[in-house]
Amino acid sequence: MNEFIGRMDITAKGCNLYYGDFHALKDINIEIPEKQVTALIGPSGCGKSTFLKIFNRMNDLVEGCRIEGEYRIGGVDIFDKETDVNVLRKNVGMVFQKPNPFPMSIYDNIAFAPRTFGITKKSELDEIVEQSLRRASIWDEVKDRLRKNALGMSGGQQQRLCIARSLAASPKVLLMDEPTSALDPISTGKIEELMEELKKDLTIVIVTHNMQQATRIADKTAFFLLGELVEYGNTDDIFTSPRDERTERYITGRFG
Amino acid sequence: MSIRKIFEEELADLKTQLVEMCRLTEQMISDAITALVNRDRELGKSIGIMDKRVDEYEMAIEKKCMRILLKQQPVAKDFREVSTALKMITDIERFGDQAADIGDLVYTMPGDAYIKKLTHITAMGNLAVKMVRESVSSFINNDEALADEVIALDDQMDDMFLAVKTDLIELIKKDGRNGDQAIELMMVAKYLERIGDHAVNVAEWTKYNETGVHQKF
Numbered sequence: 001m002n003e004f005i006g007r008m009d010i011t012a013k014g015c016n017l018y019y020g021d022f023h024a025l026k027d028i029n030i031e032i033p034e035k036q037v038t039a040l041i042g043p044s045g046c047g048k049s050t051f052l053k054i055f056n057r058m059n060d061l062v063e064g065c066r067i068e069g070e071y072r073i074g075g076v077d078i079f080d081k082e083t084d085v086n087v088l089r090k091n092v093g094m095v096f097q098k099p100n101p102f103p104m105s106i107y108d109n110i111a112f113a114p115r116t117f118g119i120t121k122k123s124e125l126d127e128i129v130e131q132s133l134r135r136a137s138i139w140d141e142v143k144d145r146l147r148k149n150a151l152g153m154s155g156g157q158q159q160r161l162c163i164a165r166s167l168a169a170s171p172k173v174l175l176m177d178e179p180t181s182a183l184d185p186i187s188t189g190k191i192e193e194l195m196e197e198l199k200k201d202l203t204i205v206i207v208t209h210n211m212q213q214a215t216r217i218a219d220k221t222a223f224f225l226l227g228e229l230v231e232y233g234n235t236d237d238i239f240t241s242p243r244d245e246r247t248e249r250y251i252t253g254r255f256g
Numbered sequence: 257m258s259i260r261k262i263f264e265e266e267l268a269d270l271k272t273q274l275v276e277m278c279r280l281t282e283q284m285i286s287d288a289i290t291a292l293v294n295r296d297r298e299l300g301k302s303i304g305i306m307d308k309r310v311d312e313y314e315m316a317i318e319k320k321c322m323r324i325l326l327k328q329q330p331v332a333k334d335f336r337e338v339s340t341a342l343k344m345i346t347d348i349e350r351f352g353d354q355a356a357d358i359g360d361l362v363y364t365m366p367g368d369a370y371i372k373k374l375t376h377i378t379a380m381g382n383l384a385v386k387m388v389r390e391s392v393s394s395f396i397n398n399d400e401a402l403a404d405e406v407i408a409l410d411d412q413m414d415d416m417f418l419a420v421k422t423d424l425i426e427l428i429k430k431d432g433r434n435g436d437q438a439i440e441l442m443m444v445a446k447y448l449e450r451i452g453d454h455a456v457n458v459a460e461w462t463k464y465n466e467t468g469v470h471q472k473f
Contacts, residue, residue: 211329211331212329215331237468239331239332239335240331240332240335240336240468241332241336241467241468241469242332247332248332248333251331251332252260252330252331252332252333252334253259253260253263254260
């Protein structure tokens with residue numbers, strides 16, 4: 001069985017994805033560096049979320065979805081027969097636009113994945129819960145109500161709880177699909193700070209519609225349009241001097 | 257009106273103000289030379305008053321740029337245009353300062369006959385006006401080639417400055433009584449030479465605006 005050990009860079013070669021007859025991703029080649037934040041930007045329907053989901057094989061269950069190409073995380077082929085999809089997903093966490101805590105206590109949300117991996121000892125679980133909540137910068141806010149239902153938290157807290165829940169599985173990569181689009185500026189700020197902190201240990205790929213967010217947090221930015229990767233480079237370069245006219249028109253709001 | 261359209265109008269408005277500010281400084285430099293040549297003290301004094309208007313333009317344009325940055329958070333070429341304008345006004349304001357300084361000198365200079373012909377200084381004044389106009393035009397018209405020409409013109413300015421300096425040193429050596437006026441003419445030449453340097457700065461910002469790379473020449 002393939003293991004994910006050591007480096008955690010992401011590569012896609014000759015990526016083509018089809019939903020039935022619809023060619024959703026066209027010939028994408030990209031190398032995403034480890035321990036950096038990479039932003040995927042582009043208009044709705046351009047394929048950026050579809051592309052993001054490939055990396056923890058969220059598209060496997062989508063009917064009619066066909067994927068071609070080679071995808072590696074830390075050198076490991078994620079579609080290889082020897083790659084266990086559960087091991088992949090343990091290593092590649094995902095956070096969605098809408099916070100989706102499980103309808104159970106804060107503690108149980110975080111302990112869910114470790115329990116699945118067979119950890120039952122209370123002291124060990126306590127340790128993981130505290131560490132995960134601390135890393136997601138929410139420990140101080142919830143430490144006195146760990147047994148309360150997670151659904152009673154604010155949207156911003158729920159989202160950080162979901163990040164903490166991902167971290168409890170000790171992932172190497174965190175995929176974030178518009179994680180702050182439903183949050184107020186304060187919660188958004190906290191999650192952005194969190195990404196800055198987490199990238200010391202993790203590779204983060206984020207889909208965002210907020211250009212200023214991309215400039216603030218992303219080291220690299222990739223611009224998708226109509227299923228193609230139009231431009232990919234250092235965020236500073238993309239937002240000050242994009243090479244492609246289409247990138248320029250999109251980020252300056254001149255499309256259409 | 258779409259947000260994009262509002263932004264484009266704000267940018268167009270910004271450029272109009274930049275051109276007006278620039279025209280004002282061209283007039284000031286030209287007046288400064290006329291005042292010097294004709295010994296027109298009143299004209300010299302009036303340049304200082306015009307300089308207040310230049311300062312007002314600087315403040316107004318600066319405010320406008322900051323407002324655009326705050327409200328529109330521009331990126332790519334939009335970002336470069338606004339930041340270029342914001343940097344450029346500092347140099348344009350200096351054009352005005354230097355012209356006003358020449359005006360002040362004319363106003364306070366004793367009325368003795370000139371110790372030398374003002375051929376070079378007049379030529380420097382004309383070149384300064386040309387460099388000022390073309391540096392700002394290069395930005396307004398997105399004309400990188402014109403910015404390069406401005407940068408190249410600065411060599412002529414430096415050569416003329418050197419010629420004036422050499423002349424004046426000779427005149428002081430010949431007769432110490434030439435000293436006072438020689439120093440004043442030297443200052444005029446230095447102000448004009450500085451205007452050339454500021455025009456080069458403006459041209460460099462134009463090149464940044466076009467290419468995304470800010471390079472010193």
